[in-house]
Amino acid sequence: MSTGTLSNPRRHVLLRIAAAVLGGYAFCWGFVALGMAGLFALGMSFHDAEHLCAMLAFLLYVTVFCWAFATRSLARAWAVLAGGAALMAGAASLLQMTLV
Numbered sequence: 329m330s331t332g333t334l335s336n337p338r339r340h341v342l343l344r345i346a347a348a349v350l351g352g353y354a355f356c357w358g359f360v361a362l363g364m365a366g367l368f369a370l371g372m373s374f375h376d377a378e379h380l381c382a383m384l385a386f387l388l389y390v391t392v393f394c395w396a397f398a399t400r401s402l403a404r405a406w407a408v409l410a411g412g413a414a415l416m417a418g419a420a421s422l423l424q425m426t427l428v
Contacts, residue, residue, distance in 0.1 A: 340402065348396035351409030355392050356385040358416030365423040 360381045367377035396405045 347405045348393045352389050352392040354413035355409045356389045358413040360385050361420035362416040365420045
């Protein structure tokens, strides 16, 4: 933690909450996009892939939400959640372009 977050614990908690809620949402959105594209490319119907990924995303969201509070580094939480979201969304976009 940096000295700025040590001197202001309220700010640190708010940043953790933001990482858990917003970062977790973005991470799960990337997961759903990539999962749907991947399952559709493997031959599953679009709506079946959509429902399966949405159900798995609920479990994933709870996991990454809790992890955002459990990890020692706030910067690591943001990097993993935002970076993972960007990578999965980018990969899903590329996969979707090859399918269409």
